[in-house]
Amino acid sequence: MDPNRSYRHFCAMARSLELIGERWSLLVVRDLLLGPRRFSDLADSLGGITPTRLTERLRHLQAVGIVERDRRPGRREVWYRLTDAGQDLGPVVDALTLWGIRHARPAVRPDETVRAQHVLNGTKVWLDSRRIRPRKGATWVWHFPGEAYTLRYDGASWRLTRGDAQADADVVVRTTPPAWARFLATPTSGRRLPGTGIHLSGMRSAQAEFAAAFGSSLPPG
Amino acid sequence: MDPNRSYRHFCAMARSLELIGERWSLLVVRDLLLGPRRFSDLADSLGGITPTRLTERLRHLQAVGIVERDRRPGRREVWYRLTDAGQDLGPVVDALTLWGIRHARPAVRPDETVRAQHVLNGTKVWLDSRRIRPRKGATWVWHFPGEAYTLRYDGASWRLTRGDAQADADVVVRTTPPAWARFLATPTSGRRLPGTGIHLSGMRSAQAEFAAAFGSSLPPG
């Protein structure tokens, strides 16, 4: 088992792919980008990966300095998190995400699992690519059953975090991962907000700005 | 042989990786980013790939709309080039290249082939990441034995093209791929220009700007 098979090119991209080019590796990084996760969190959000494979990938990512393993004394769980080098893979994930949005037909397939984090990362990359630029600090919160995510515009780009921004949300979206996924997969011309399984709250002007960002408009009244 | 094995995630990045995540695929794209190449050009610049694998990757990239195959009537050669979707993978290649420069120890290994295109793409990404911003239109040309490459600053980022920019070069670098690779792999504090196997020409002020961009300075006189 030598996942480090070299391409033998003097090429920085080839070097990167020698470290994170195997199947699943970048998906593990993607799922750690918003913060530490346990083995079983990863196994769940990665869907089809087998425990063997996940163990192997985590060990390898740890060996090359992308992932750190954190076991607190007295605690049974093991938390995995990204090192600084791992966090620096964010732009790689975003570039692949943007290309996928543009060229890889992002319709929801019937047999797919839909995770909130993945859908919202797509939302973030899409907003960045569309140059959606509200006032600095604008904050939109998605409430899904059991979890919440926040997108905040920092004046230059959008930032995705896990959890609820509490009081300072301009818009709160209540929906489910599949409902929001279907909305994103709809061409802008066919989008309606609020829509099936999507409920908005917040000041009307903020809701209108939100809807406009996604190519929709609010119904009158 | 099903290179489209789905991850079954509703995730744009996973979609992308289903199309270009297999070994060699992104390296083929990388080598086509500067223009069409023949099968044997690719086999050469990709070094270790076997003909079977290269054929398979090209067919697959063609099937998913990233590569086009072009055979002129009466000609034996087949030219491969990127579609627009393929060209859009440029940011993915650049993001991986930048990560590799920062985190994947880009020293030249003894058994590696060093291709001018790969080294200069690293040079381009490095200049972009360092925010090296000369006047708009600034043009630096590298002359290697048998081939030439041009880097030009367009006011926002650096552009790499194959071939000589002819008369409007501000600086011309005469060197070899390994010599320039060793220069790039040297920490900025240890770089010297001109250096071993690296010869500069152009107005002295332009040469000084060039050297400064790479963290070096010119010797007095």
Add this chain to the structure above:
DNA sequence: CTGGATCCATGATGATACTG
């Protein structure tokens, strides 16, 4: 329940040789 390990079948890749 968390975090694995093991076994086996199959898919993906590499090495080498050869062809129109």
Add this chain to the structure above:
DNA sequence: CAGTATCATCATGGATCCAG
């Protein structure tokens, strides 16, 4: 020049089991 053919090896998935 642009591939095929054949065979060996490596990587991955599926299923099952196990220790703390």
